[in-house]
Amino acid sequence: MGGFHCPVGAVGYQSYGCIECGMCFAATKDEVNRATDIIRAYIKANAAGKPTALKKIALCGKGGSGKSTVTAMMAYALRDLGFTPIVIDTDDSNAGLHRKLGIQNTPKPLIRCLTRFAIGEDTTDNAWLEKDPLYLNEIPEDFVKENGGIYFLMSGKIENPLQGCSCSISDITKQLVSNLELGEKEVLLVDHDAGIESFGRGIEQGMDTVVIIVEPSFESVGLAETIQFMSQGIGIARIRTLINKIVDDEQDDDVKDMLIERGVKFLGSLPVDTALMKSNLRGQSVVTSPLQPQVKKIVMMMLDEAEIKYPAPERR
Numbered sequence: 001m002g003g004f005h006c007p008v009g010a011v012g013y014q015s016y017g018c019i020e021c022g023m024c025f026a027a028t029k030d031e032v033n034r035a036t037d038i039i040r041a042y043i044k045a046n047a048a049g050k051p052t053a054l055k056k057i058a059l060c061g062k063g064g065s066g067k068s069t070v071t072a073m074m075a076y077a078l079r080d081l082g083f084t085p086i087v088i089d090t091d092d093s094n095a096g097l098h099r100k101l102g103i104q105n106t107p108k109p110l111i112r113c114l115t116r117f118a119i120g121e122d123t124t125d126n127a128w129l130e131k132d133p134l135y136l137n138e139i140p141e142d143f144v145k146e147n148g149g150i151y152f153l154m155s156g157k158i159e160n161p162l163q164g165c166s167c168s169i170s171d172i173t174k175q176l177v178s179n180l181e182l183g184e185k186e187v188l189l190v191d192h193d194a195g196i197e198s199f200g201r202g203i204e205q206g207m208d209t210v211v212i213i214v215e216p217s218f219e220s221v222g223l224a225e226t227i228q229f230m231s232q233g234i235g236i237a238r239i240r241t242l243i244n245k246i247v248d249d250e251q252d253d254d255v256k257d258m259l260i261e262r263g264v265k266f267l268g269s270l271p272v273d274t275a276l277m278k279s280n281l282r283g284q285s286v287v288t289s290p291l292q293p294q295v296k297k298i299v300m301m302m303l304d305e306a307e308i309k310y311p312a313p314e315r316r
Contacts, residue, residue, distance in 0.1 A: 040233040053208045054238075054306035056177065056188045060204075060227050061213035062220040063194030066244040069276065070213050070295070071191040072100035072286050077296040079149045081303070081310040084186045086136060089154040090173050090203065091193050098145065102285035103152055108142040110172050111156030129172070133181030170203055178206045195223070196230055204231065209238045209302070211267070215245045216255050225262040238305075242298065243269040267298050 013024055019042050023035035059071050068091070075085040089097045098106050113126040128138055136144075136151065145152045155173045173190075182188060192203070204210065210231045212224045224241050231239045241259055246252045246269045259266050276289045286292070303310055 036233070054187065054302060054308055055182050056180075056190070056207045057209045057211060058190050058192055058204050058207045059211050059213060060192045060196075061194070062215060062217070062223050065194075065213040065215040065220055066270075067194075067213045068097040068191050069100060069280060069286055070211075070242060070244065070270075071189050072097060073289060073292055073295040074211075074299055075101060075150050075189055076287050076292060077299040078187050078189075080296065081299065082185065083310070084136075084149060084151070084183070086151045086153070086180075086182075086186060086188045088173070088177070088188065088190045089152070090169070090190055091155075096280075096283060097191055098152055098154070099283040100280070100286045101147060101150055101152055102287065103145045103147045105145070106154055107145045107152065109154050109156030110143065110176060111169050113172060114168055129175065129179075132179040134176070134179040135181055136183070136186065174203045174205070177203065196226060204236065205234050207236055210236050210240070212239070212241045212264075214241045214243050214255065214259070214266075216243070216247070216251050218258075221255065221258045221262070224259065224264050228262075228264050239265070240302075241266040245272050246270065247272055267301060268294070270294060 014020065019038065021035040021038040021042070022031060023039060026032045026035050057074075059067050059074075061067050068089075071087060075087050078085045087097070087101065091097075095106075098104075110129075113129055128134065128140060131138060139153070143153060153176075155169045177188070177190060180188065190203075190207070210227065212227050214220045214224050228239050241264055243252065243255050243259075243266060246255070252269050255269075256266060270291050273289065273291055276286060276291060279286055279289065300310070
């Protein structure tokens with residue numbers, strides 16, 4: 001199978017776990033499509049009956065749609081509702097999510113566990129990454145930053161020309177997300193790369209929820225439909241969109257109509273906010289954003305849907 005990563009986890013053709021879909025030796029587009037259909041059907045069938053957990057949430061969408069900002073605001077909302085958010089930045093190019101969380105210095109990136117990304121550093125003491133299950137308190141302090149009850153990790157960035165592709169970054173992220181065992185009140189939020197490449201690498205496997213951030217554009221709505229298709233194909237049942245950067249009610253209605261036509265469910269909408277734009281420009285925390293109460297209500301809706309209890313918000 002060479003460098004092929006089996007979507008269902010088999011180590012080789014006709015080995016344990018193999019469903020004989022043919023993907024590992026597909027040579028034509030038709031063969032790939034047939035194998036994909038077999039894999040999707042198998043994963044969806046075996047995903048039936050999974051508990052309605054809300055523990056590992058992937059935030060996906062088009063570049064510039066506001067994934068990182070929404071990730072940070074959701075983390076603050078969960079924290080305020082009594083949970084312990086663990087945020088992982090998997091974007092291999094854009095930086096700044098840590099600043100939105102009020103963290104000034106980034107933690108050591110996960111790719112520094114790999115020898116070729118850690119020239120001059122000792123990588124022999126990285127056995128923690130192989131632990132399954134892996135608990136938050138077992139992650140070395142260098143690799144995680146905490147601020148106000150929110151924990152932050154990052155996969156790593158492509159920082160130099162000719163450094164190579166992001167395959168290694170994706171692999172190490174997938175391993176961490178898969179192995180991480182969450183406590184009763186811990187919730188994982190994973191801010192993904194723009195687009196759908198992460199689905200091709202299977203990083204979202206093991207997630208129970210996908211939230212697609214949609215901006216008011218034809219491309220963003222179309223990508224949401226594609227991400228839903230991809231998510232369903234790896235057995236994720238809870239797939240929702242959050243509409244962002246809305247200018248007026250008419251635009252909001254148009255985007256919602258387009259999502260409804262495509263069978264994509266939505267959680268709500270957030271308007272364009274100039275104060276939030278200024279905070280992002282200055283690299284400031286978004287905790288005081290005027291939109292934070294709206295995001296908190298959306299998070300409460302998600303918790304209600306999953307039948308997860310949380311303290312009742314204070315009446316005003």
